[in-house]
Amino acid sequence: MYLHEFQAKGLLREYGLPVPDGGVASTASDALRVAKELKGEKWVLKAQVHAGGRGKAGGVKIVQSFSDVYDESTHMLGMKLVTHQTGEDGKIVRRILIEKATNIKQEIYLSFMVDRDNEQHILIASAEGGTEIETLAESKPDAIIKEKLSAIKAMGAYQGRKIAKKLGLKGNLLNKFSAVVVKLHQVFMDYDCMLLEINPLVVNSDNEIVCLDAKITVDDNALFRHSKIEEMKDYGEMEPQEVRASIYDLSYVSMEGNIGCMVNGAGLAMATMDIIKSFGGQPANFLDVGGGADENKVREAFRIILTDPNVKVIFVNIFGGIVRCDLIAKGVLKAANEVPGDKHVVLRLDGTNVAEGKKIINEEAQTSGLNIYAADTMADAAQLAVKLANEPAPNAASAKKKGGSK
Amino acid sequence: MSILINNRTKVIVQGLTGSQGKFHAAKMKEYGTNIVAGVVPGKGGESVDGTPVFDTVEEAVRATGANASIIYVPPAYAADSIMEAVDANLDVCVCITEGIPVRDMLAVKRMIKTTGSRTMLIGPNCPGVITPGECKMGIMPGEIHTPGTVGIISKSGTLTYEAVKQVSAYGLGQSTCVGIGGDPVIGLKYIDLLEMFEYDAQTELVVLIGEIGGQAEVKAGEWIKNNFSKPVVSFIAGQTAPKGKRMGHAGAIISGGDDTAASKMKRLAECGVHVVELPSEIGKKVAEVLGKI
Numbered sequence: 270m271y272l273h274e275f276q277a278k279g280l281l282r283e284y285g286l287p288v289p290d291g292g293v294a295s296t297a298s299d300a301l302r303v304a305k306e307l308k309g310e311k312w313v314l315k316a317q318v319h320a321g322g323r324g325k326a327g328g329v330k331i332v333q334s335f336s337d338v339y340d341e342s343t344h345m346l347g348m349k350l351v352t353h354q355t356g357e358d359g360k361i362v363r364r365i366l367i368e369k370a371t372n373i374k375q376e377i378y379l380s381f382m383v384d385r386d387n388e389q390h391i392l393i394a395s396a397e398g399g400t401e402i403e404t405l406a407e408s409k410p411d412a413i414i415k416e417k418l419s420a421i422k423a424m425g426a427y428q429g430r431k432i433a434k435k436l437g438l439k440g441n442l443l444n445k446f447s448a449v450v451v452k453l454h455q456v457f458m459d460y461d462c463m464l465l466e467i468n469p470l471v472v473n474s475d476n477e478i479v480c481l482d483a484k485i486t487v488d489d490n491a492l493f494r495h496s497k498i499e500e501m502k503d504y505g506e507m508e509p510q511e512v513r514a515s516i517y518d519l520s521y522v523s524m525e526g527n528i529g530c531m532v533n534g535a536g537l538a539m540a541t542m543d544i545i546k547s548f549g550g551q552p553a554n555f556l557d558v559g560g561g562a563d564e565n566k567v568r569e570a571f572r573i574i575l576t577d578p579n580v581k582v583i584f585v586n587i588f589g590g591i592v593r594c595d596l597i598a599k600g601v602l603k604a605a606n607e608v609p610g611d612k613h614v615v616l617r618l619d620g621t622n623v624a625e626g627k628k629i630i631n632e633e634a635q636t637s638g639l640n641i642y643a644a645d646t647m648a649d650a651a652q653l654a655v656k657l658a659n660e661p662a663p664n665a666a667s668a669k670k671k672g673g674s675k
Numbered sequence: 676m677s678i679l680i681n682n683r684t685k686v687i688v689q690g691l692t693g694s695q696g697k698f699h700a701a702k703m704k705e706y707g708t709n710i711v712a713g714v715v716p717g718k719g720g721e722s723v724d725g726t727p728v729f730d731t732v733e734e735a736v737r738a739t740g741a742n743a744s745i746i747y748v749p750p751a752y753a754a755d756s757i758m759e760a761v762d763a764n765l766d767v768c769v770c771i772t773e774g775i776p777v778r779d780m781l782a783v784k785r786m787i788k789t790t791g792s793r794t795m796l797i798g799p800n801c802p803g804v805i806t807p808g809e810c811k812m813g814i815m816p817g818e819i820h821t822p823g824t825v826g827i828i829s830k831s832g833t834l835t836y837e838a839v840k841q842v843s844a845y846g847l848g849q850s851t852c853v854g855i856g857g858d859p860v861i862g863l864k865y866i867d868l869l870e871m872f873e874y875d876a877q878t879e880l881v882v883l884i885g886e887i888g889g890q891a892e893v894k895a896g897e898w899i900k901n902n903f904s905k906p907v908v909s910f911i912a913g914q915t916a917p918k919g920k921r922m923g924h925a926g927a928i929i930s931g932g933d934d935t936a937a938s939k940m941k942r943l944a945e946c947g948v949h950v951v952e953l954p955s956e957i958g959k960k961v962a963e964v965l966g967k968i
Contacts, residue, residue: 386894539887542914560814
């Protein structure tokens with residue numbers, strides 16, 4: 270789960286970590302009020318969306334008067350921010366963070382991650398702060414400093430000093446930097462973070478360390494023990510279908526094609542998308558109905574897929590293990606009643622109780638006149654789905670006949 | 676021969692009294708797996724379909740001589756259950772549970788490394804392990820498997836079934852199929868299992884099924900190039916996956932540049948692995964490489 274910058278900074282503040290004074294606003298007048306409360310003469314307005322690259326896209330502005338705070342907030346709130354991480358559609362800015370501007374002497378890149386291959390934590394730092402780490406990894410890999418950290422106990426202050434030294438920090442900044450880094454690792458551990466990135470961490474004109482930005486991703490699997498974090502979830506940042514899917518415990522990711530997919534198992538779901546593409550089609554989504562799929566889940570999955578107006582064909586690919594094909598077949602039939610006449614369903618069932626499942630579909634499809642096609646293998650089904658997706662929409666009359674094709 | 680489990684494996688079901696535990700224990704017994712005990716704290720002395728339940732793994736081992744366990748315990752308690760199996764020094768522990776926090780798994784792995792326990796952990800978030808005709812420790816449909824010479828290692832459950840079905844369609848059976856799980860931090864990895872398959876006389880070829888995220892497949896490729904004498908057929912799922920989105924599995928997320936499917940496929944092919952582009956071509960490629968078609 271992604272946190273907004275202001276939420277991440279809130280956590281850091283609780284640990285006594287140095288973050289700029291600031292507040293969040295969702296209207297320009299709110300923004301003005303925050304700026305007036307902060308006092309001073311220079312503020313930074315930062316769009317609160319789940320995407321990097323905000324600065325270049327116009328999502329970060331420095332303003333020097335109250336009228337500019339108001340005008341720029343008016344402009345920024347409601348705007349579509351398109352960065353290299355948001356895709357073409359961009360993200361609507363619903364909130365902005367207003368902070369007192371910091372006088373920057375030096376910018377540092379800092380992040381903590383789970384190093385899955387070495388099964389520990391890793392701290393990544395660079396004196397080239399402000400640049401994205403991916404860019405840096407390509408252009409100046411030597412400028413990246415890595416330090417392995419224990420995943421089960423606090424990092425040592427000495428490790429912080431070691432990195433400080435490599436970053437070129439001197440004098441009392443060595444200890445100041447180390448203290449900040451040790452606390453950040455504590456936050457990382459306490460909140461089951463998968464990523465904690467401070468870019469940039471700066472040395473200000475008073476020679477103090479400040480976390481100027483903060484990006485935190487929390488392990489979804491650990492949310493059960495962090496109710497405070499779960500409450501921070503911003504459904505406005507998710508696609509409507511993704512929100513719905515999350516309620517029903519379905520795993521859904523929206524894509525841009527016209528073949529909706531309903532599959533059991535994440536690997537098979539990805540493979541289904543891959544095979545559609547290889548036959549010249551475009552998947553409309555990733556959807557894993559999971560191991561415990563029953564009639565209701567299947568129905569809800571269909572509804573979610575159908576909310577995407579681009580979908581012309583729904584490809585159901587089920588390899589029953591725990592899931593029984595006959596139950597899936599019943600669920601598909603129920604759900605198919607809600608499928609409009611101009612859309613097709615291609616069904617591939619295999620595994621547990623496949624014979625019963627196919628029997629149900631063949632019998633029912635004949636009598637109910639639904640647009641359901643059955644295929645035996647994944648490749649046959651994918652080819653059929655692609656063919657149907659590329660056809661002009663069927664008229665109501667021809668839509669009445671189809672039964673199982675095999 | 677086979678790897679990890681065979682007809683001499685004696686299995687404990689941790690979480691036997693839960694609905695998942697009960698259901699799959701029955702299915703495993705039906706397949707012929709030697710289920711000797713259940714472990715559920717506080718329910719020692721009870722029994723489920725004739726299988727005695729113990730409070731602790733230690734007791735269950737002492738009473739039954741069990742050497743393996745399979746875990747169907749909710750995510751908040753599953754890591755602790757794995758640790759209990761590791762502490763009891765079982766040979767094999769298969770954890771089916773999905774949704775265990777990464778931090779808990781890091782602690783488990785740390786324990787395995789530091790205690791010197793011999794326990795080989797499979798999973799979590801996996802379909803389990805099956806040696807066809809001998810022992811099934813998992814949730815896979817037993818009937819699609821047949822004994823034979825193809826070893827399978829996979830991060831995915833249903834995609835593994837797909838591969839098994841295709842391989843079987845060419846009249847080829849499996850030595851052992853291992854679902855290693857789709858989480859970022861797991862027990863045995865590709866290389867650990869490839870090493871076992873290398874020394875398993877029954878296994879002639881290995882199918883390696885991977886997906887986006889992490890570096891495990893690439894590392895396996897390097898290892899295969901230098902150490903593995905048998906042919907390997909591979910498919911990587913997620914060629915169409917967008918960057919930065921978690922595709923169902925907690926570990927299936929493209930975060931850098933070289934954890935994409937395309938990059939992994941290229942690296943594996945460079946290491947001499949037979950990489951197929953379509954999931955529907957796995958069986959055919961296996962048959963081709965083994966000279967069956």
